[in-house]
Amino acid sequence: MANNLSAVPHKLTPPDRQAHFGHAGVVLWLTGLSATGKSSLAMALEQALTVRGYSCYVLDGDNVRQGLNSNLGFSPEDRTENIRRVGEVAALFEDAGLICITAFISPYRADRDRARQCCAQPFHESHVATDLAICEARDPKGLYQQARAGVLDKFTGISAPYEAPQHPDCAVNTAGQTLAQSLEKLLVYVLAQVPICRPN
C-alpha cells in the first residue's frame, strides 16, 4: 500500500530548529501505574520548563484517548495501538523541535521500546515508580476499587500486567514526596540532558 509514497523532506534541518527554539527536541516518556502522578508531574514539568524558556507539550493518556485514540479500547491490541500512535506523535513533536512529555501508563515493554525507536536518540524513558499498594491507597478516581470489584476489567496492576522498565533513563518514586519534590527531580534531569543553547 505504501509503494506510491515518497517522503518530502523538511527544508528546516534539526540544527535550524535547535537554533530557533534554543534547545534540542526530545521525548520524555513517563511510564507507571495509574495514580502514580504521571499527569500531574507532566503538566507541572511543562510549566516549569516553559518558564525557563523551553518549548514543550504534554501528550496525556486521558486527553489523547478522547481525541486521536478515541476509537481504541483497552484490549491488549488496542493498548499496543494506543502507544504506537502516541510514540509516532511524540516523534513528530520531537522532530518539530519541542520537548514532548508523554504521560501514559504504557504497560508493555515492547511498546515503549517501539516508541523509543520512532524517536531514535532523544528518547528518555522515565519511570514513575510508585508502589502499587500506594497507588491503590490513593485511588483518586476510584478505579482500583472498581478493578478489585471486577467492575473494571483488564486494569493495569490488578488484572492486567505492568512491565516495569529495566533500565529507565530516569526514575521518580512519588511515595511520601510532594509534587514539588518529585517535579524537582525530573526538572534537574531535563535541565542537565537538554541544555538551553541561548537565552530566551
Place this chain on the structure above:
Amino acid sequence: MANNLSAVPHKLTPPDRQAHFGHAGVVLWLTGLSATGKSSLAMALEQALTVRGYSCYVLDGDNVRQGLNSNLGFSPEDRTENIRRVGEVAALFEDAGLICITAFISPYRADRDRARQCCAQPFHESHVATDLAICEARDPKGLYQQARAGVLDKFTGISAPYEAPQHPDCAVNTAGQTLAQSLEKLLVYVLAQVPICRPN
C-alpha cells in the same frame, strides 16, 4: 470504553503559550489534488515563517503515512481515518501553540469539516486549486499515468472523488506560477491572520 477517563488540564493556558511563542497557534490546512504542489508549498512556508520568528511544523501526507498512519490504506474508510487522525494531531500542535501546516489531498469535505471541528476557531482551509489537467500533465511521480493505466486504483481525480472546498479561507492556483509566487500568496495570508505579538 471512555467513562473512566478524566482529562487533565494543562497548567499552561493558551495566552501563556501565545506569550511564549509570540503568536497564536493555528492550523493551516492545505487541500488539493496530487501534484498541485501542496508539500513543496508547505515546506517552503514552514521555512519562510520560521525565518520570520514563527514556530511551525508541517504534517505531510506521505510522511505521516509512513509513520502514524502506516497501518492505513486508501479505501474510503481508511482515507477518512487518515484525515481524522491528522486533524486530531494538527489540533494538538495548534494547542501546543504552533502554526501547524498540513499537506494532505484530504478529498472529502466531511473529513475536512471534522478536522476543522477538532481545532475550533484557528483552522484555515487553504485550497491549492490547480486544475486536474495541469496536475496530470506535471505528474512528477507518474501516479496519474499509473491511475489512467489502471495500475493504481481509487486515485483522487481519476477514479476517486475530490470534493473541492466551497468557501476556502484562502486559495492558491499554482498553474503558471513559480513556487515563490504561490508561496508569497500563502505567506501574506498567514502574516495577516496570525500577527507576531513580540519581536523574536
